[in-house]
Structure formats: C-alpha cells, structure tokens
Amino acid sequence: MNLTKLRYVVAVDREGSISRAARVLHITQSAVTKAVADVEAELALSLFDRRARGVVTTAEGRDFIDRAARILSDMDQLVDDARTKRDSRDRVLRIGIAPPSLEGLMNRTIRHLVLNHEAVRVQLRGTPFEAGMQLLRQGDLDALIGPSHPLSPQTGLRSEPLPPLRACIFARKGHPLTGRRLQGRDIAAYPIITPDLSGPHVEPILDILENLEDEPLRSLHMLENFPMAAGIIERSDAVGTVSVTYVQSQAFRTRFEALDFDMGAPVPMALITRGEMQPSKAMKWLREALEAHPPTVPLTPGMSLLAETAT
Known part of the structure; x- marks a missing residue:
C-alpha cells in the first residue's frame, strides 16, 4: 500500500463520490476506482458502500480512513517543515x-x-x-x-x-621613500606594518626583514585591522602592505602613495x-x-x- 492510494481513498471519503474525487484529484475515475479496490483487497474489508448517487463509508472503513487522513496530514506537515528549513538554509x-x-x-x-x-x-x-x-x-x-x-x-x-x-607597499603622501625605485634595505629603514606572516605576499616582507641586524620578527607591527594600520601609516613614517584593489580607489589616492617596490608575482x-x-x-x-x-x-x-x- 502506498501513500498515493491512501490519498485517493481519503478523497473519495471527503467527496462522497468516486467521480467527484477524480475531478478534485485531476485523474481519471478508473484510476480512483482501481485504487479503492486495491486497498480494499489488501485490507480484506469494504471501505465504502456503493450507492446510486455516490458512496458511503462503512463502519469498518471509518476508523481506517480517519487514521489514514491523520497519517497523510503528518506527512504533508513533515514535507512542509523540511521545505521551510531548506528555504531558511x-x-x-x-x-x-x-x-x-x-x-x-x-x-x-x-x-x-x-x-x-x-x-x-x-x-x-x-x-x-x-x-x-x-x-x-x-x-x-x-x-x-x-x-x-x-x-x-x-x-x-x-x-x-x-x-x-596583487599587493604593494604604501606610505603616507610625502613619505621620504616616494618617487624612486626601492630595494629591501630602503623599506627596512622604516617601521613596517603587516597583517600576518601566513598570508599571500609574505615572501617579499621576509626578504625586506633580511636587511635588519636585529631579530626580524621583532621589527614588525602585526595588525590585522586595516583601518587601524592605515591610520598609523597616515600619521607617521611607517609603511604597510595593501592590495591593488584599494590602491586604485579615490580614498587611497587622497591619503596615501604606492611605493615603487617589487612585491613579486600576483x-x-x-x-x-x-x-x-x-x-x-x-x-x-x-x-x-x-x-x-x-x-x-x-x-x-x-x-x-x-x-x-x-x-
């Protein structure tokens, strides 16, 4: 027995007629008739008494159909709940x-x-x-x-x-490093701000640090918050790294300059x-x-x- 046949049986009970149930279900009358017959055969009982103007549910059929209607309602609710959760996801x-x-x-x-x-x-x-x-x-x-x-x-x-x-080294407008081609030793002469040492373009930063005599990692400011780093760079001689995406913006051009230093391949x-x-x-x-x-x-x-x- 499947849920489709149960739906047909419940529809016949609600409509009181096989022909009206077929119209509501948008299927042929013969399909509904066969479904009712299949369920009755499987249960070995009569669900409906056939009358001239329709059908009447039998006493034995009443309990079965009421329970089938509850099962179908629960199934419909289950599907609706699943769809609602999917929509939310x-x-x-x-x-x-x-x-x-x-x-x-x-x-x-x-x-x-x-x-x-x-x-x-x-x-x-x-x-x-x-x-x-x-x-x-x-x-x-x-x-x-x-x-x-x-x-x-x-x-x-x-x-x-x-x-x-693609990244570049940047500094405030008017910084002593602007306007000339730079080497790592030039950058290393100033405070450096970098977000971390695990991201892209870390190799050029490490190359710059090789020009320092002191312990290299202790010569860095590591700040992941870019607005914080940018605020420091704008007001000091510190330099930092920035993506070309921001360099090409008007907001960058009014506050900073990109330095002429090779940061490697994109x-x-x-x-x-x-x-x-x-x-x-x-x-x-x-x-x-x-x-x-x-x-x-x-x-x-x-x-x-x-x-x-x-x-």
Missing part, C-alpha cells in the same frame, strides 16, 4: 575569507549582495586557509575565498578562479565551494556579486602600478 550564506587580513577586499561584494537581495543573511568570518578548508569540508562554511590551491577531485570541493591578488585567488548538485539561491547571488564587484582587480594591461595610482 538557502537564505543564510556563510563565507570564509583566508587569511583574515583579506576581509576588507569583500566590502563592495558583500554590499552588492546584501543591498540587492533582501532575503539573504551573510555570515562573514576570517580564517586561516587550512582551517577554512576544514570548515568548508565539514559543512560549517558555504564558501571560502582565498589564495588558489590545487584541489584533489576526491575532496568533493570545487575551485572557481577569481582575479589574482597571487591566484579562488572561490572554493562544496561540489553540490543544486547550489542555493544565496550561492548564486554571491557568484553574481563577485562578478559585479570582484574582491581583487588586476592592473590595466601595459600600465605600471605607480602609473595607475597617479591617474
């Missing part, structure tokens, strides 16, 4: 940024996502890359944005490329997600926001970083 988007110092790159992306989709609820967290991958695998994150790494097909994860991340970036068959609506909206406002913006071909900041 579809609205929530848990995004990891690796490393945490790159959270600021997502400002325009998240603003676009939230302002254009009122239903979405964003939970953004910074995380070291390996920790973020573990959170993604165990279902505690829906997406991870960070440096691209080769993924094995067995992980069940998918990597979608984003524009590469770092490939990616959006990493679980290889789900049916992505949520919120995930689709995130991809649209990333396309409209990518967190990293490559340099214009043929133009140097300093030329870009001077325009």
Whole structure:
C-alpha cells in the first residue's frame, strides 16, 4: 500500500463520490476506482458502500480512513517543515575569507549582495586557509575565498578562479621613500606594518626583514585591522602592505602613495565551494556579486602600478 492510494481513498471519503474525487484529484475515475479496490483487497474489508448517487463509508472503513487522513496530514506537515528549513538554509550564506587580513577586499561584494537581495543573511568570518578548508569540508562554511590551491577531485570541493591578488607597499603622501625605485634595505629603514606572516605576499616582507641586524620578527607591527594600520601609516613614517584593489580607489589616492617596490608575482585567488548538485539561491547571488564587484582587480594591461595610482 502506498501513500498515493491512501490519498485517493481519503478523497473519495471527503467527496462522497468516486467521480467527484477524480475531478478534485485531476485523474481519471478508473484510476480512483482501481485504487479503492486495491486497498480494499489488501485490507480484506469494504471501505465504502456503493450507492446510486455516490458512496458511503462503512463502519469498518471509518476508523481506517480517519487514521489514514491523520497519517497523510503528518506527512504533508513533515514535507512542509523540511521545505521551510531548506528555504531558511538557502537564505543564510556563510563565507570564509583566508587569511583574515583579506576581509576588507569583500566590502563592495558583500554590499552588492546584501543591498540587492533582501532575503539573504551573510555570515562573514576570517580564517586561516587550512582551517577554512576544514570548515568548508565539514559543512560549517558555504564558501571560502582565498589564495588558489590545487584541489584533489576526491575532496568533493570545487575551485572557481577569481582575479589574482596583487599587493604593494604604501606610505603616507610625502613619505621620504616616494618617487624612486626601492630595494629591501630602503623599506627596512622604516617601521613596517603587516597583517600576518601566513598570508599571500609574505615572501617579499621576509626578504625586506633580511636587511635588519636585529631579530626580524621583532621589527614588525602585526595588525590585522586595516583601518587601524592605515591610520598609523597616515600619521607617521611607517609603511604597510595593501592590495591593488584599494590602491586604485579615490580614498587611497587622497591619503596615501604606492611605493615603487617589487612585491613579486600576483597571487591566484579562488572561490572554493562544496561540489553540490543544486547550489542555493544565496550561492548564486554571491557568484553574481563577485562578478559585479570582484574582491581583487588586476592592473590595466601595459600600465605600471605607480602609473595607475597617479591617474
């Protein structure tokens, strides 16, 4: 016995007629008749007395049909509850940024996502890359944005490329280092602020520190809060690292200058997600926001970083 046949039987009881039940169910009368006969045969009892103008439920059939109606109602509620929870899950988007110092790159992306989709609820967290991958695998994150790494097909994860991340050293306007090509020893002569030593472009920073006689790591300010670091750099001779995304903004140009120092090759970036068959609506909206406002913006071909900041 299956739920479909039970629905047909309950419909006949409610309508008092096989023909009317067929119209309500949008199926043929013969299909309803067969379903009733199959259930009666399986139960070895008559559910209905056939009359000239319809059917009347028998005393034995009454108890069975009432219980069947309750079961069907419970099943319908179960399905509705599952759909409601799925709709709720579809609205929530848990995004990891690796490393945490790159959270600021997502400002325009998240603003676009939230302002254009009122239903979405964003939970953004910074995380070291390996920790973020573990959170993604165990279902505690829906997406991870960070440096691209080769993924094995067995992980069940998918990597979608984003524009590469390029960083530079920056300082306040009028800093003694502006206007000339710099070497590591030039940078090392001034206080250096960096978000951490685990993120992208850490190698150029370590190369700069090799020019110091003292213990290198004790010569750094490590501040993940970029507004805090920027406030210090604007008011002192300290220098720091910043992404080209921010360097190309008007807000940067009015306060700072990019220094002419080679920070190495751009770092490939990616959006990493679980290889789900049916992505949520919120995930689709995130991809649209990333396309409209990518967190990293490559340099214009043929133009140097300093030329870009001077325009």
